[in-house]
Amino acid sequence: MTIVDTAPATDRPDVELGILEEFLGFYLRLAYESAFDDFSRELGPDSLKPGNFALLSIIFENPGITQTVLARASGRDKSSVTAGLRQLEDKGLIERTRLEDDRRSYASRATPEGCVVYERIAAKARNHMRRLDRIVGAKRKALLMSTLKDIVDGLAEDGETPAGRP
Amino acid sequence: MTIVDTAPATDRPDVELGILEEFLGFYLRLAYESAFDDFSRELGPDSLKPGNFALLSIIFENPGITQTVLARASGRDKSSVTAGLRQLEDKGLIERTRLEDDRRSYASRATPEGCVVYERIAAKARNHMRRLDRIVGAKRKALLMSTLKDIVDGLAEDGETPAGRP
DNA sequence: TATTGTTATACTCTATAACTATA
DNA sequence: TATAGTTATAGAGTATAACAATA
Numbered sequence: 095m096t097i098v099d100t101a102p103a104t105d106r107p108d109v110e111l112g113i114l115e116e117f118l119g120f121y122l123r124l125a126y127e128s129a130f131d132d133f134s135r136e137l138g139p140d141s142l143k144p145g146n147f148a149l150l151s152i153i154f155e156n157p158g159i160t161q162t163v164l165a166r167a168s169g170r171d172k173s174s175v176t177a178g179l180r181q182l183e184d185k186g187l188i189e190r191t192r193l194e195d196d197r198r199s200y201a202s203r204a205t206p207e208g209c210v211v212y213e214r215i216a217a218k219a220r221n222h223m224r225r226l227d228r229i230v231g232a233k234r235k236a237l238l239m240s241t242l243k244d245i246v247d248g249l250a251e252d253g254e255t256p257a258g259r260p
Numbered sequence: 261m262t263i264v265d266t267a268p269a270t271d272r273p274d275v276e277l278g279i280l281e282e283f284l285g286f287y288l289r290l291a292y293e294s295a296f297d298d299f300s301r302e303l304g305p306d307s308l309k310p311g312n313f314a315l316l317s318i319i320f321e322n323p324g325i326t327q328t329v330l331a332r333a334s335g336r337d338k339s340s341v342t343a344g345l346r347q348l349e350d351k352g353l354i355e356r357t358r359l360e361d362d363r364r365s366y367a368s369r370a371t372p373e374g375c376v377v378y379e380r381i382a383a384k385a386r387n388h389m390r391r392l393d394r395i396v397g398a399k400r401k402a403l404l405m406s407t408l409k410d411i412v413d414g415l416a417e418d419g420e421t422p423a424g425r426p
Numbered sequence: 427t428a429t430t431g432t433t434a435t436a437c438t439c440t441a442t443a444a445c446t447a448t449a
Numbered sequence: 450t451a452t453a454g455t456t457a458t459a460g461a462g463t464a465t466a467a468c469a470a471t472a
Contacts, residue, residue, distance in 0.1 A: 112321035119295040121408040129285035155278035198430040229414035242287040248395035
């Protein structure tokens with residue numbers, strides 16, 4: 095991303111934003127991109143992409159997780175997860191084993207190297223988070239997180255409702 | 261987008277998210293996508309894309325705006341703006357005229373039809389916003405907006421700082 | 427029949443770099 | 450030399466649909 099000749103739309107009183115001014119999605123997009131870029135810079139060019147870091151993080155925390163569950167947890171389609179896992183596997187960070195009791199499924203686990211890499215990246219993630227915390231502050235952050243979660247749940251399509259929920 | 265077999269990651273106590281749990285960017289992404297999808301659904305398949313709606317909105321509010329300024333205001337590169345404007349022009353919603361005093365620049369304006377279409381879409385945008393307001397509430401929304409703006413400004417790269425600012 | 431994961435494919439959104447025409 | 454806008458191109462990130470293996 096890394097735009098060079100644009101500016102935060104946030105700070106241009108000379109341009110009238112109209113309805114956009116109170117359009118949450120617009121600022122959600124800008125904030126998401128800012129956070130994404132900042133984290134990408136922190137990770138560096140040869141590291142994991144943020145999306146794959148999310149996968150590795152969930153696998154690390156849930157050894158043996160299957161891909162369908164992983165897709166749900168990460169908010170991605172299973173086909174996208176397949177692609178991400180391949181990349182993690184190619185780097186030797188995870189390994190997959192077939193489940194004996196259901197041979198359609200694969201259990202994903204972080205390899206020893208994957209754990210090391212994960213910890214290293216998690217440290218960078220914490221740098222990124224500290225930067226955000228300094229901007230947002232603890233109180234606002236908690237409120238922000240819960241508000242974002244409410245938006246995700248509140249706007250969910252019917253089809254997006256998980257199987258096990260009313 | 262419109263994922264069918266995933267669920268809000270927000271509501272899965274059975275999956276441990278680890279560091280992701282407090283990772284703002286992760287929820288920023290989910291919330292952004294939810295809002296984007298909701299607005300896209302509201303607009304319908306043959307209407308404008310959210311990104312082009314943002315352009316039209318800014319043009320509508322700032323008749324005669326040039327593309328470089330538009331790029332800054334919308335947070336996009338000028339090449340992306342060029343593509344978006346072409347689509348709006350092809351639909352007859354905007355028109356561009358060369359500036360007499362600087363013949364490198366073009367002034368963009370909404371056509372009469374563009375104004376009509378804009379108002380129609382703006383009404384849909386308000387439906388979308390009402391839905392969000394119902395979820396978030398007025399108080400939290402104000403706080404959310406200002407927090408998002410602070411994130412955008414606070415994380416801005418040096419290169420992203422607008423020319424006219426310290 | 428239904429589900430897990432894979433594949434092939436395509437789409438959206440966006441930026442970079444090189445270019446032109448003006449300044 | 451510098452700037453406004455265009456073009457060609459590429460890349461990230463993602464989904465859909467059809468499919469094979471398994472349940």
